[in-house]
Amino acid sequence: MTDVFYASYYGSSKQYADALAERLGVTAREISDESASLIDVSAAAPIIVLSPIHGPSHPGVKFVKELEKAGLVDKRRIALATVGMTLDDVVVAQDPAGELLGNLAERVERFYLPGRMNYSELRVKHRNIMKGLVTMLKMKPGKSKNDQMMIDTYGEDVDRVDLSRLDAIVEWVGNHT
Numbered sequence: 056m057t058d059v060f061y062a063s064y065y066g067s068s069k070q071y072a073d074a075l076a077e078r079l080g081v082t083a084r085e086i087s088d089e090s091a092s093l094i095d096v097s098a099a100a101p102i103i104v105l106s107p108i109h110g111p112s113h114p115g116v117k118f119v120k121e122l123e124k125a126g127l128v129d130k131r132r133i134a135l136a137t138v139g140m141t142l143d144d145v146v147v148a149q150d151p152a153g154e155l156l157g158n159l160a161e162r163v164e165r166f167y168l169p170g171r172m173n174y175s176e177l178r179v180k181h182r183n184i185m186k187g188l189v190t191m192l193k194m195k196p197g198k199s200k201n202d203q204m205m206i207d208t209y210g211e212d213v214d215r216v217d218l219s220r221l222d223a224i225v226e227w228v229g230n231h232t
C-alpha cells in the first residue's frame with residue numbers, strides 16, 4: 056500500500072495530503088518521531104511525503120533523510136511534494152528541495168505544489184520572518200518577478216492551493232506501483 060505522510064503548519068500541505076490519500080484509497084499520516092520506524096520496508100508501493108518549505112527549513116526533507124537512515128530510500132520509491140508560495144516556473148528551476156536533499160536528490164522524485172499563505176493567521180514568529188524578508192526585498196535592486204510577487208502580496212491572504220495539481224503525483228504512483 057502507498058504511504059502518504061505530511062507535515063503542515065497552517066493546513067495546506069495537510070489538505071493536499073488528505074486529498075491525495077483519498078484518491079489512492081489510503082489515509083494520510085502526520086510525520087512524527089516514530090513514523091520512519093513504523094514503515095514496512097518490504098512493501099512495493101511508493102512513499103509520498105508532502106511538506107511546506109520555509110527557506111532552509113523543510114520538514115519533508117528532514118523526514119526523507121530519516122527514511123534514508125532507516126534504509127527505506129533504496130527499498131521503496133520516494134516522492135517529496137514541496138508546498139510553497141514561490142512561483143511555479145521559478146521553483147521548478149530552482150529545485151530547492153533537491154538542493155536541500157543533496158546527494159539523496161537523485162533517488163527522490165520531487166514535485167512542487169502551490170500553497171497558501173494567509174498573513175491574517177500567521178504566528179508572530181513567521182510574520183516577523185516575512186516582515187524582515189520583504190523589507191530586504193524592497194531595498195534590493197533588480198527585483199525578480201518572484202521578489203515582486205512577495206512584495207505585492209505582503210500582508211494579504213493568498214490561497215493558491217489547487218488539488219488538480221495532484222494529478223501528476225497520482226500518475227507517478229500509477230507508474231511505480
Ligand SMILES: Cc1cc2nc3c(=O)[nH]c(=O)nc-3n(C[C@H](O)[C@H](O)[C@H](O)COP(=O)(O)O)c2cc1C
Pocket residue numbers: 062063064065066067068069106107108109110111138139140141146169170171172177180181182184185
Ligand atoms: C516564514 C515563512 C517562510 C516561507 N518560506 C517559503 C519559501 O522559502 N519558499 C516557498 O515557496 N514558500 C515559503 N513559504 C510559504 C509556505 O511554504 C506556504 O505558505 C505553504 O503553503 C505552507 O504550508 P502549510 O499550510 O502546510 O503550513 C513560507 C512561509 C512562511 C510563513
